[in-house]
Amino acid sequence: MSTATPSTTTYALPDGARPWQLHDDRALPADPSTRAAAREIYQQTRALPIVSMHGHVEAQTIDENLPFGNPAELLVVPDHYLVRMLVSQGASVDRLGIAPVDPASTVVPEQDPRAVWRRFCESWHLFRGTPTRYWMEHELVEVFGVAERPSAESADRIYDHLDAALRSDAFRPRALFDSFDIEILASTDPAWSPLTHHANLAAAGWGERVVPTFRPDPLLHLDRPGWRGDVDLLSAAASLDVTSYPTYLEALRERRAAFVAAGARATDHGHLLADTTPLPDSEAHRIFDLALSGVAPSPAEAQAFSGHMLFQMAAMSAEDGLVMQLHPGVLRDHDRSVLATFGADKGYDIPVQAEYTRSLRPLLEAFGHHPGFRLVVFTIDETVYSRELAPLAGVYPAMRLGAPWWFLDSPDGMRRFRETSTETAGFYNTTGFVDDTRAFCSIPARHDLSRRIDAGYLARLVVEHRLDLDEATETAVDLAYTLPKAAYARRG
Structure with missing residues (x-):
């Protein structure tokens, strides 16, 4: 990961002003002995390439290179x-x-x-x-x-x-991509995306550097405004008329196959709840057909169907090898007037409490030991790390605990994550860092902060004689580089 500026211009300071400089020990521990160990560990990770497997920088930005x-x-x-x-x-x-x-x-x-x-x-x-x-x-x-x-x-x-x-x-996108030393970047794309920009990038030799991620969320929530129109987009993209629940599943499989062919490694699911309870086929048919006919299902029916579809997405991942990412617990667009005026993702996302132990049980009982399945679970509810998520990731081989996300990708949030999850899940049942950003130029900053916090946590284990320095350094390299690549390797 490059930290050198590609700037070719000299900043003109006012007369007598001292240049702004960042401290090289920023975000490292304050205790001198721990800081010394953290410096040594961080030096082994600071220049590693960036593996950015979950984010929202669009492939179009890299393709057009404007x-x-x-x-x-x-x-x-x-x-x-x-x-x-x-x-x-x-x-x-x-x-x-x-x-x-x-x-x-x-x-x-x-x-x-x-x-x-x-x-x-x-x-x-x-x-x-x-x-x-x-x-x-x-x-x-x-x-x-x-x-x-x-x-x-x-x-x-x-x-x-x-x-x-x-x-x-x-400072064009591809030049910055190289100067940031990004090895691979995953975009997040709707299920109906034609993936044109990914195809262009692949033709230009960037196919292993910028990969799509399958995001079907709008299609899985029957009560979402615009759902019927999104189904039409799915139909057109899959070249298949969605006229029933079976053709709906077939169209989703077709689009997943197109994403796999385009180099996708993962799917992404941002549901409000983590429920994965499957419905009887007859009930899934009934609720879907009701919505397709233009009759709004009840809130309970819509929620039951979305949970059922998470189970179906897991079943499809076990077939096609796409890693399944799940990040529930966010009430999207809290201010509905801002949503109406400025559109989705502008109305302030706010965390809500989420339950995982019972909600994930159907999925994990079915696929938690499946060799072709991988589930990465994120949360923004810190109370569940030690109580639910770390114990689940610490026993089911298919599950990995995702990095601190949204409101928790902060210095103390990342530190608390290590403190509350490591003793149960260890380091190797986690995924390493994901930056989850639309702000392209912040990618190296976010990964750098994560590496510093992990160096500090590992340094404490060293000075407390719970790890040797060589073990801590090896772990830091794995967290920054090896684990993200392994966690997001397609399983098929």
Whole structure:
């Protein structure tokens, strides 16, 4: 993982100003003896290639390799961590440059990207103590060569520096992909995606570097607005008329096969609950046919069907070898008015409590020992790590515990994850880090933070004489590089 900036421009500081520098020991333990061991461990992982197996950078970005837009468009608008903090302090979504989904809307977004950037810079203090601060510092200093902290006074100078850098070939997507030393990146794609950009990348020799991930969520929730239209998209993509429950399953299998042919390693499922209880075929037929006919199923029926379909997705994964990722426990788009105006993923995702032990039991009883099946489970409810998820991952060979995700991919969240899961699941029933980001330039920052936190946790085990240094170093390399590749290897 490269930390050197590809910038070819020199940052112009005001007279007498000292350049902004990041401490090389940032996020490492404060205790001197532990920090010394952590430094040694981290040095063995900091330059490893990035294995990014779960994220939301679009293949189109890498395929077209066009220059990124302005600094606000690249670093502010797509970063929902950053946006939600500014909104919490009174900034409206439209004032941050986010456009409404309806072109005829009376809501007019901020048109001046420099104004959006200024709003971010003058609010820099709001991010103290947050992972967003760490990631953005890394991006600005290590990637772009910015030499002063964001502020109302420095905003325009930083903007001009970033804007000049983004016009250079060194900051096009493929050049950054190489400078970040990304070995493989997985996008997340709807089930009906034609995968055109992945095909283009494969033809250009990038087929093993950028791979799709099958995301069927909209099709599995019968009460989701627009569900019937999404079924039509599935039908067209699969070249199969979905007129019944059996043809629906057939179309999903057809699309999974297309993803496998395009190099996919995994599926991705973001349900509210973790329920995987299968329904009798007759009941699944009845509920699906009801929805297909235009009659809305009851909330209980819709929820039962979505749980049933998670079981069916597991059965298909056992057949085709795609790793199944499950990350429940998030109430999507909490503010329905923001959802209606600005679209999905703009209305603030909020965690809810999720139960796993009973919910995953049907799936794990059926496939937990299947040699062709792999399940990676994420959570944003820390209370279940030691109580439910670590014990499950610590016994079922098909299950792996996913990295801290969403609100937990923070320094202390990652540290607590190791503390609460390792004693039961060990290190080798986890997947290593996934960055889960749309913000392309934050990928190296996120992986770097994870490597530092793991180095610190392992260093504590060394100074407590629970691990030897060579074991800790080997484990750190596995967590950063070996385990993600192994966890997301297709099983078929």
